[in-house]
Amino acid sequence: MPVLDFNHAAGRLPGPVACALGLILLLLLLVLVPLYQHLNQQNQVLQQQWLARQSASRSAPVVQLAPISPALQAELTQAQAQIATPWLPLLHDLERAQQAELYWMQLAPDAKRKLVRMTVLAHKRQQGWALVERLRQQASLAAVKLNSSESTEVNGERMTSLQLEAAWQF
Structure with a gap:
């Protein structure tokens, strides 16, 4: 039986620059994941506070104002004319x-x-x-x-x- 000769290139390990870059990216990923989780939790808390304030402002009682006296109405009309x-x-x-x-x-x-x-x-x-x-x-x-x-x-x-x-x- 004839011997088969596989013509393939021998594998090479990555160089030191590629290894250093990979390690830096891995460390950066390990730092950013907890930071992202922390910011996500803060965002959820702020959204809940915002929804609570919106519902509180919608349910606020409507203030009834007293009727305006004719003298005050005349002053308001005069002030509006000056503004205009x-x-x-x-x-x-x-x-x-x-x-x-x-x-x-x-x-x-x-x-x-x-x-x-x-x-x-x-x-x-x-x-x-x-x-x-x-x-x-x-x-x-x-x-x-x-x-x-x-x-x-x-x-x-x-x-x-x-x-x-x-x-x-x-």
Whole structure:
């Protein structure tokens, strides 16, 4: 009988790098499994607490409020009207009328009467009059008027203080 010769390569053991990598992965697995179990238990406890709070909030008694007096209702309506005032478009229109040489010192809006009072400092009186004209050109402002102007000295410079008033239309 002829001898059979198997032509196969001899097996090799893994090298030291592969063994070290395998050991590191095994140790990491042994550390992460208990950590995962601990986090899973904490998650279950938190979910139970959340469900308990949800059921408690659903079964909370409904509080009955006393009826609102007419005076309080009027105050609430007035406060809502002030909140609903479109301040941003008004301020945007005032900024469009602004000029580099003008200094706004005071801006006092009155939501009840829909008026805004302004105090402006200008180097020259003509700049203040030009501001009045620019404010009159704004679509949201009406009845722009110059209440008073006076010459003052600010930081050693001669300036004109202007008192303006305008009504807004919104």
